[in-house]
Amino acid sequence: MYLMSEYILSKSTYIRGLQCYKSLYLNKFRPYLRDKITEEQLAKFARGHAVGKVAQQLFPGGTVLSRPGKPSAIKTAQLISEGFPVIYEACFISESVIVALDILVKQESGYAAYEVKSSQALSNVYYNDAYLQYHVINGSGLKPEKFFLVHRNAEIELSDSAGLDQKFIFTDVSSECEAHEDMVQDNIVQMLNVLKLDKSPDIFPGRHCMKPYPCDFRGVCWKKLNRDQQEELLSED
Numbered sequence: 001m002y003l004m005s006e007y008i009l010s011k012s013t014y015i016r017g018l019q020c021y022k023s024l025y026l027n028k029f030r031p032y033l034r035d036k037i038t039e040e041q042l043a044k045f046a047r048g049h050a051v052g053k054v055a056q057q058l059f060p061g062g063t064v065l066s067r068p069g070k071p072s073a074i075k076t077a078q079l080i081s082e083g084f085p086v087i088y089e090a091c092f093i094s095e096s097v098i099v100a101l102d103i104l105v106k107q108e109s110g111y112a113a114y115e116v117k118s119s120q121a122l123s124n125v126y127y128n129d130a131y132l133q134y135h136v137i138n139g140s141g142l143k144p145e146k147f148f149l150v151h152r153n154a155e156i157e158l159s160d161s162a163g164l165d166q167k168f169i170f171t172d173v174s175s176e177c178e179a180h181e182d183m184v185q186d187n188i189v190q191m192l193n194v195l196k197l198d199k200s201p202d203i204f205p206g207r208h209c210m211k212p213y214p215c216d217f218r219g220v221c222w223k224k225l226n227r228d229q230q231e232e233l234l235s236e237d
Contacts, residue, residue, distance in 0.1 A: 007098035009191060014097065014132050015125055017191040020208050024191060025200040026217050035216045051118035052102055055150060057164055059105050062086030068100040080142060094139030095188055101133055110145040113137065120154035122171060125212045134177035135184040147174045209233055
């Protein structure tokens, strides 16, 4: 039985919330205040999509689900109940959070989860992404047998003639995902409480504005900072 409810948070908003509750709130209720997306960001999104498509060839023959949403979550549950071998963009909803996993692969006694990253190294953001996905998938009624983060091998280009499996590095983060279940649960509760507030949290600009990603609400939050203050934040390591 796979539990399903309406959703409020997603992978991207959860990661945003870990960085700043004010950004999380503005993204939900004042999205029109976001800074204009840059060409560099668009290129990064396109690169990630392209690498994800290549990685699907590691487990060929799967079915691709449409954009994340309740219909996709229902379809995912149906495919799992039928024992479908490979699902791309498998969708799960639990505790008001929706996630879409890059690749779900049937094993002898269950399913293994694979989340693909286009970068050539794993960052804390990617681990937090995995912890959330594992938590939501588990909460929906399907405990992954294994959870892998998959990223590019820095020594081999995708265009090289090397075997496909040599172009990616697999990192088993299953035990870490289990160990962080309570942390993820607490984070979800706190973020949902933030989104119940009547106004955005009063959080002053700081290092969190730039890490792990440059926030796209700096145009709003940095208005009262002078040039020296802005340059200091931009120059911090």
